[in-house]
Amino acid sequence: MAALMRALGVRGLASVLLVLVVALAALSALLGAPIYGSLLGHDADFAIMSIHLLGDGWAHGTLWPRWLMGANHGLGGATYYTYPPLSHWVAAAVTRGLGVAEDVGVPLTMGLWRLLAVLTTWLWLRRHVPPAAALVGAAIAALLPYASLINPWIRFAFAETAAASLLPLLLLALERAAEGRRTEGLPALACIYAALAMTNLPTCALAAHLGPLYALGYAGWRGFGRSVLGGILGALLAAAFLVPAFGLLRETNPADFHNPWWKENMLGYSAPSPYLLVIWGSGLLMVGLGLGLLRPALGGTPRAGLLAPGLPRALLVLFAASTWLATVLAYPVWVAMPQLAATEHPWRALGHLVPVVAALFALATARRPDRWWVVPLGLALTLMVPAFLFARMHLGNPGWVHFVPFGERLTVAEHHYRGSSWEHLPKAAAAAGWATIHGGxxxxxxxxxxxxxxxxxxxxxxxxxxxxxxRLPQFYFPAWRAHDAMGPVPLRATPEGWIEVAVDRPVTDLVVEIGITPQERIGYAISLLTLMGLLGVLVQRVRWRPQEAPAPLRSAKG
Incomplete structure (x- = not known):
């Protein structure tokens, strides 16, 4: 095997691993989205149905339909008031661009997110190692069970998989901002944080805490301060989503208000269910690989170098912090910081271990490219996914149906109780007991x-x-408005959660529609002002960038 590794070289090794990654990503497009069942497809119906309704809004000229009238079996839902839309926008664009149904476009986009993660990880790592070694690390990271099995198959965490492809860009932006002077690097960092906020809030919330720690390890307190500033600018840039999301939060049925069992998801808190056992097992595998790679990757670094600012210290800090946050050892911090508890699942911190393992693999490969065990490891990680899917499809309860043909999957999502999220029920509907339909x-x-x-x-x-x-067959929400030619007509919520139009005069051609809330107006204004400010910073940097003196002209003789 060592001779084979020497014959392959680093480029050959990277090519082999990349082929394995592409093969796994292609499974998403080939098999589609799994039906919700034991250890499979937990959020697939929600993703397909929401993106389908989003596409309907686009077809009728509504670019950001925050309220989905077809959600909750046609009774409406405040989905995109509180759920970040960016990953769904991309999936809807892919679906409409290819002219396919959502049960084809959504799994295809899931595969594209996984390939994008390889590209972004490579872009980050090539700053520190040769390109071929960077590709080895990026490919191995994409083969880790958390990235190849947990999110795309067991959970079908569509938005979280998309956000995972942005995390390496965040680390890259943190490094550049820490190295930059004055405003250099801050606009890019703000854009990445804003993109994370618009993609997946739990990933963004964890990155808002772990990112400054990475910057602290990379460049000391200066890096920490610049990362916090970039995060604040990113939040302001994403205000068009964040202000309505938090401003209208108490008008919905958010999970953090009704799910006090986040502590049960902490490694070491309680006995694991089979679901948690698989997730924790993937996390422990990453921890074990990380510990095993420390000497090959950083063994030649003097102790003073590990303690000094730079990539080795930053990786160690991120490795320790991500592992610690997922365990019961961090329980006091989760209690004291409700913004962490709102992420629901402490094991989500394990997702931030993926780029760490990628970096350690890249550094180890750059130092010694003939490590014989890399190819067998890649093959084992690759075969783990089809083996798991085969087991779920052919073993256990014969009544479990996990995959249906394209063309039928969208119909399943439309009728499945998990096609809409109970978290997006309006407050009035939740109080009236409508959350029960989400349990079947x-x-x-x-x-x-x-x-x-x-x-x-x-x-x-x-x-x-x-x-x-x-009354109308839609749930009441403060965004609803009613008016005719004579002016506005008041609305109110009924005890059952419906919209009631409080007509106190005869009305003709009355329009009852979703309007723009004050929170949306404020959010748009903040985002626009922040964007203008960042563009002004970029223009100033280009304008005042010192020009290099032209080289002296040479004479014809000399």
Missing amino acids: GAEPYARPVPPEGTERLTDGFLVHRAAAPF
């Missing part, structure tokens, strides 16, 4: 019948005539 239960109340002749619009209703208060 029946609807607690009969749906109201609107006035005769009412037309259902893309984002509301057109009521031709009414002379008394009436």
